[in-house]
Amino acid sequence: MIRGIYIGRFQPPHLGHVYAITKVLDEVNELIIGVGSAQISHTLDNPFTAGERLLMLRLALMEYNIDLCKVYIVPIPDIGMNYVWVKYVSMLVPPFHIAYSNNPLVLRLFKEAGYLVKRIPMYDRSKYSGKLIRKLMLTGGPWEKLVPKSVASFIKEIGGVERLREISGSDEVI
Amino acid sequence: MIRGIYIGRFQPPHLGHVYAITKVLDEVNELIIGVGSAQISHTLDNPFTAGERLLMLRLALMEYNIDLCKVYIVPIPDIGMNYVWVKYVSMLVPPFHIAYSNNPLVLRLFKEAGYLVKRIPMYDRSKYSGKLIRKLMLTGGPWEKLVPKSVASFIKEIGGVERLREISGSDEVI
Amino acid sequence: MIRGIYIGRFQPPHLGHVYAITKVLDEVNELIIGVGSAQISHTLDNPFTAGERLLMLRLALMEYNIDLCKVYIVPIPDIGMNYVWVKYVSMLVPPFHIAYSNNPLVLRLFKEAGYLVKRIPMYDRSKYSGKLIRKLMLTGGPWEKLVPKSVASFIKEIGGVERLREISGSDEVI
Amino acid sequence: MIRGIYIGRFQPPHLGHVYAITKVLDEVNELIIGVGSAQISHTLDNPFTAGERLLMLRLALMEYNIDLCKVYIVPIPDIGMNYVWVKYVSMLVPPFHIAYSNNPLVLRLFKEAGYLVKRIPMYDRSKYSGKLIRKLMLTGGPWEKLVPKSVASFIKEIGGVERLREISGSDEVI
Amino acid sequence: MIRGIYIGRFQPPHLGHVYAITKVLDEVNELIIGVGSAQISHTLDNPFTAGERLLMLRLALMEYNIDLCKVYIVPIPDIGMNYVWVKYVSMLVPPFHIAYSNNPLVLRLFKEAGYLVKRIPMYDRSKYSGKLIRKLMLTGGPWEKLVPKSVASFIKEIGGVERLREISGSDEVI
């Protein structure tokens, strides 16, 4: 039984994430999805709470018929000590064998800790990026098609776009 | 859609927990299981890590055919400020409507925060208790029947009983 | 101009505190009242939040016609490092010259930090003690006469006695 | 009885703050002034300690004959979790009904927490701003007229301008 | 080159510690002495600061002609997460190969982290114990002979016994 881990901030979860999760699940029996910077929300780079991100990830997985029995979704608050971070993560999640990431620091930290690391297969990264989606939300651009339908609905239901705009100091579409 | 929350330490998850979760799932559509004191492990009262407890809870739910799609299992590190604790919990988990507990402080905190609270239906509390199970582990008593079979197997696989005894300062059965 | 500091937990403020504050104000021009363990509430030893204690102290001072212009009331969260504690306190409050306390550790820490320290004049300590008042609240005894009238009213208004009893695991008068 | 809250960093308190406090006190019976980022000092953006800011606010209020009986001044250390911040603030201060601010994030957080929020009436913001005052202090410009006389005196007494210049790496007027 | 680690609280360093260090240095090329609970001082169980303990350890080593070039003395603040603790320690100290301890939890944690662990050779544990020495200090008993002469001198120089007694709430010899 092989278990993998994939840590992101998922601000918000988008179709690139869904693609990556699907691809990784072809390689492992179970996947831990770590929701990083779990204590942060209500900032321009991190508008959603860990709980909201947990829920959106679940919605996305269900929309794309990904078997929830094969997935753990776990919030990971920051610890502020890179050298200790992998051990701290492994305290919060079930044992795992492969770490998936495209973040150079994350890859390095898991490698130094003795884990097998793999790059994550990404689908059209220039388009499916949290940064771009948050920018489109702020400027009134078409962000909805970049995320699962259920995620778009949830974000609208909780007024996520208004939250981002208010935090940015403007509720006007620029 | 009604979502409940039930927070425990699950050191380890036992049949009383399984019974309680089953009963609560009759009343709600989805249940969040919060794994409290998530940062603590390797003590006499908290031998297992949050990750191990997550895994054991998952095993227990699967053994008893509880639908994983209806359950969120989320580690909750301590925050050390009772007044703020409920808000902190609600940052880490999806929105919920009812808090289940038998802990007087937990009930009071959720009530003060405006949540509906309910006592948890427990099955033979004198027998199915984490404290008793840990004591039986330490003294060589019959703890296995008090937990799901899959949980007992996992604890043996990771040497959980040896861990508890070593921590207690003795690997002798007293 | 001489400024003093007096740090307590004020769980809750009682007539012994009022007496002490009055006496100290005879010796100094201004008094800083530090509300210690400010992050703790909803425990048997610390039922009230820092904010509630601030308000009750203010009510007590006004009831006894103590000039608010001569008093600072400041919450002091714990820092967990005794050696650093006095410096940390002095970061949160205006400069002061004399530290008043009856706590041996507090006296020692202020003395080591180079401050003049004085014991606090207490009025019938066996009777006017937070510990005794909390015990009377729990057991249904006559606690009201040990605190200022306005404090007793506030505690009733917020259901403070019920809070303490619920936390203790029982809302029965024992 | 209506109680408001107004949280700022007050680095240092200036005439714009005094104007705002005066205006708000026309609308509420009591006002809590929260001194934010209370643990930070000795930086270019935050030169003064919480205790110094408490004292300067008190001086400013007295200079402008604002009734201290109507005002609470409370240091608020950062907590680093936006979602929890309002609850954390309300742990440290007496109960309140209206939150006054011009900071979009602060307004949003209090609104999400269910509080009535109001923008703060500001007097000539381009002139009366902490940022501008700190810049004038650094460059030898005329900052004194932007703050209450008593605040200017206190800053001179503690060598506040020298502190700022030394921290900036230069005690030369640029 | 073999490097060992030996973590204690050293409240204060005594002859049992010196004996243990000497014995361990026969087995390793270099020894890291970790001064645990480094943030704690001024309590009955932890009267001395980390800095004082560093100095006393240095004095003890010099008095017994132990080569300082072979020893690292490093303060280790608590982290409050047992599972992460060994990794955290290894962040603060040079790489090591063997962990020496008699504490069952410490031995278990280093073993789980993959280190070779060895029990520490102790000399008459019933006599050379920090707990006993602190008790003798409190009660006026003969503690001096249980610690190196230079340590006894330093403790007298800083008034260590008076500190302990004052903290205990009494400067009377009981």
Added chain:
Amino acid sequence: MIRGIYIGRFQPPHLGHVYAITKVLDEVNELIIGVGSAQISHTLDNPFTAGERLLMLRLALMEYNIDLCKVYIVPIPDIGMNYVWVKYVSMLVPPFHIAYSNNPLVLRLFKEAGYLVKRIPMYDRSKYSGKLIRKLMLTGGPWEKLVPKSVASFIKEIGGVERLREISGSDEVI
């Protein structure tokens, strides 16, 4: 007996540091070398752990025949409160009399805390700087001559340059 303190981040220790330490040791009997930001590693500005920096400092001192008996090397984790920082440092290290630094904030903080402060004699600062060395490491430039030989060897042994490049998101020489 005069003891000095010199706090740096030593990322990594270089010949400028060695020069400074040598010069300072002409003025004091003992020198405490504080390794700042001890909890940080694996970033572009802070590639090495505190433990690695301790070891490299030791190697550097030995290579230049500096008497280890006169030097304490102590990791200092950040505390995030400037006003309290000096007191916190003095908790972790033996008592000292002079603080050496060229950092304006550090100089100011020690001065406000009542210590004698002195600027550190630096040798060709434009050349011997951690920032420059890290840049040369990233870009494939000649960094080795700027650090002691033993330090260069250690960095190569642990793959320090590769770590820095991987963290930076590129293992290509730009």
